[in-house]
Amino acid sequence: MQYLVSVIDDNVGLATPDEMAAINAFNDRLKVEGHWVFAGGLAAPSSATVIDNRGEEAIFTDGPFLESKEYLAGFWIVEVAILDVALKLAAEGSKHCNRKVEVRPFL
């Protein structure tokens, strides 16, 4: 089963070198243990562009689709046998990247 582990940030700022080193070490472990699917960090919400092409022509809007204090700063996708393992990995991920995380199953 695959779960999305979203990293939630509330103070604009990229990961510090120490945090980055911890995240890399954690990523390596995910690969060794066979949990790795994908992961990545995201640029600040202000860099986002929203596109709506449901109408006649595509509308491009500057900025995130949702203005909020907390935003998605990055994510992991992990492959695990049961939710409990995903929760445990997420708890470790939160420690390593020094941010809150959220776990959600893929359909």
Added chain:
Amino acid sequence: MSVVDVREVITQAHHDEWARVVASLARRFGDLDVAEEAAAEAFATAVERWPADGVPPNPGGWLTTTANRKAIDRIRRENKRDDKQKEAQSMYDDPPEPLDAIDDERLRLIFTCCHPALAMEARVALTLRMFGGLTVPEIARAFLVPETAMGQRITRAKAKIKAARIPYRVPSVQDLPGRISGVLAVLYLIFNEGYLATGHDTDPVRHDLTAEAIRLTRLIRALMPDDGEVAGLLALMLLTEARRTARISVSGELVTLDEQDREAWDAALIAEGQRLVRERLAVGVAPGRYQILAAINAVHTSARHMRDTDWSQVVALYDQLVRLDPSPIVALNRAVAVAELDGPEVALVAVDRLEDKLADYHAYHATRADLLRRLGRSQQSRAAYAKAIGLAGNTAETAYLTRRRDQLG
């Protein structure tokens, strides 16, 4: 067998078999909804048939078979036959778990109901419904929540179990201690809600909830007889429940330990609780939180009179507890024992240190009020009683605090 006898047999079967029936169905069909409804239908069928047909020789077996049939009927009706059977098959095909895993389906059920990914109130509701077999209206009444809201809470919890794929299994051995303490926290919360019911319109003691918590903890203990904290929590509940009738006066007022009629304590519950505490002491493994709390209550219930209480033992046990759990509430309870051992003045110094953390907690003010009263500082005591009364949520406690305040000279 008379109709009344049959009804008693059904009530007993409900207590003994509900969790087993739900658990085995949940395992077979991989769906708590199906398990819950089929179990409820099976019991309803028993109520219908047993008075006329007689009680079957093996009520548990009859209920499981009937519930299985109901579940299959239901799945057919819903026309989801293929999916569900595939799902059921996949649950059967789970690789066998290591032998050291405790194998009882009811344990899978309780660990699922108390999974950390669920909100605490959802865990409580699910545990009472799925494991305890209480109906939604019963649980709603117990927690003073409208029936529809409680129904939604349970439905949402079941939906989350399905969508997030909360596993239906006993946690791995390394996770077990943490997960057991999660289960015990749910049971203790149910017990405490019964023992010191909050809400201005409820009975001060809800025997239905304390009894249910004890029954479920007994069941967990039967499933995990070697776990010290499970035994500790059961002992703690028994030794607390033993004092239940002495704890509320005829006029509905809280009676504190020093004023309780100890003759009214339940000797059988005390004997059972103390036996459990002695058993745990004999094992010689460092006790956890519930075992220490049980030991403290064992000391209290060993004293024929308040003045016979071995307070140095009580304080020593609290010292042990503080090392495990340095929370201000433990420190407050320790101070109450210190007042008996070293006097109210020493205790008050300790209590006053907790002000920052406990300013909104009624027991902090009630404890201060009592210590100030004993020190003859009536005016300050009166103010502390007033704060405690303002914060207390239990009707018997409010009545007690009000009388104490009014008795001040």
